[in-house]
Amino acid sequence: xxxxxxxxxxxxxxxxxxxxxxxxxxxxxxxxxxxxxxxxxxxxxxxxxxxxxxxxxxxxxxxxxxxxxxxxxxxxxxxxxxxxxxxxxxxxxxxxxxxxxx
Amino acid sequence: xxxxxxxxxxxxxxxxxxxxxxxxxxxxxxxxxxxxxxxxxxxxxxxxxxxxxxxxxxxxxxxxxxxxxxxxxxxxxxxxxxxxxxxxxxxxxxxxxxxxxxxxxxxxxxxxxxxxxxxxxxxxxxxxxxxxxxxxxxxxx
Numbered sequence: 573x574x575x576x577x578x579x580x581x582x583x584x585x586x587x588x589x590x591x592x593x594x595x596x597x598x599x600x601x602x603x604x605x606x607x608x609x610x611x612x613x614x615x616x617x618x619x620x621x622x623x624x625x626x627x628x629x630x631x632x633x634x635x636x637x638x639x640x641x642x643x644x645x646x647x648x649x650x651x652x653x654x655x656x657x658x659x660x661x662x663x664x665x666x667x668x669x670x671x672x673x674x
Numbered sequence: 675x676x677x678x679x680x681x682x683x684x685x686x687x688x689x690x691x692x693x694x695x696x697x698x699x700x701x702x703x704x705x706x707x708x709x710x711x712x713x714x715x716x717x718x719x720x721x722x723x724x725x726x727x728x729x730x731x732x733x734x735x736x737x738x739x740x741x742x743x744x745x746x747x748x749x750x751x752x753x754x755x756x757x758x759x760x761x762x763x764x765x766x767x768x769x770x771x772x773x774x775x776x777x778x779x780x781x782x783x784x785x786x787x788x789x790x791x792x793x794x795x796x797x798x799x800x801x802x803x804x805x806x807x808x809x810x811x812x813x814x815x
Contacts, residue, residue, distance in 0.1 A: 580675060585676070585684065590687055590691075591687055591688065591690075591691035593688075594687070594688035594690075594691040594692040595692060595694070595695040596695075597692060598691075598692040598693075598695045598696040598753065599695055599750050599752055599753055600751040600752060600753045600754070601751040602695065602750045602751070603750065605749060606698065606749030606750050607695065610691075610694050610698065611691060611694070643749075660685070660688065663676075663681040663682075663684050663685050663688075664681075664685065666675065666677075666678055666681035667678055667681045667682045667685060669678065
């Protein structure tokens with residue numbers, strides 16, 4: 573049987589990456605500029621963290637043209653959503669002190 | 675592993691980000707235009723034949739145009755959660771029921787004015803529901 577804390581994920585746990593995953597979990601898909609404005613981070617910071625999450629297979633990027641400009645859309649992959657939920661469960665287990673020790 | 679305090683802070687961060695994105699709305703203009711077009715579908719029944727059909731078709735086209743513009747201009751595609759799907763189905767069923775009831779009242783009781791309150795009720799109801807749903811956002815799981 574797996575304990576909740578087994579879902580703790582170092583890749584997701586960094587504050588900005590956690591916020592990105594949380595934001596992406598709430599939507600189907602979101603434009604790069606929209607999530608950047610909502611989270612209040614710079615394009616370079618967002619880009620850096622999105623790259624880490626993409627490399628881990630948690631975030632998918634899609635390019636689409638809107639109003640003659642190319643935009644990047646971001647979405648959580650199935651693996652990413654599962655990893656994020658497992659990470660949340662691990663955090664909740666830590667907060668409630670319900671760790672599967674022993 | 676983080677401490678209990680650090681984990682609690684992380685959970686709060688996640689919740690905050692999720693609510694911020696969940697409450698993102700498109701321009702107010704779209705919601706108002708969509709509700710107005712929807713009310714217009716009802717009001718078009720007040721027009722004499724054959725203008726009622728022309729009005730009805732124009733309002734449907736108007737609704738489709740607003741929906742398309744809204745979809746294209748928005749930077750976010752919200753998830754269709756089960757409760758949102760349920761809400762859409764219930765709103766659609768109520769709208770249809772209101773339309774059929776108004777149609778019956780007009781036909782059997784000659785109450786053609788019923789289209790005004792029916793249109794205001796459905797258009798206004800959809801507008802209020804849309805604003806409320808977006809303000810609430812989507813809570814963290």
